[in-house]
Amino acid sequence: MSKTKNKLISKPPTKNTEEDQAKLDSFINAAKTSDKNSKKEVSVENFPWENPSIREDVKKQFILRLPEPHFLKLKFISEKTGKSMHKILIDSLIPTIDEELNNII
Helix, strand or coil: CCCCCCCCCCCCCCCCCHHHHHHHHHHHHHHHHCCCCCCCCCCHHHCHHHCCCCCCCCCCCCCCCCCHHHHHHHHHHHHHHCCCHHHHHHHHHHHHHHHHHHHHC
């Protein structure tokens, strides 16, 4: 049995045909015309937080990566106000989440 090695072959890119170019142009134009800031139609059944099995008393953990200067600022605020770092973030974060949600739906 003889062993043959497959040669790696490199070809320069070929020019797009008119049909290929038309497909590319169509794709690009569709991306340009989509409005990312428009409100999407969302039915109420699709909201996962409205599922009857979701409980307000259940807390979910989420790791937050803050840049070191912001972490130190948060720690400073916590020390000066007597509020926990967690409480400071929750008090700021929950209204922001609701506001962002209102902008989407």
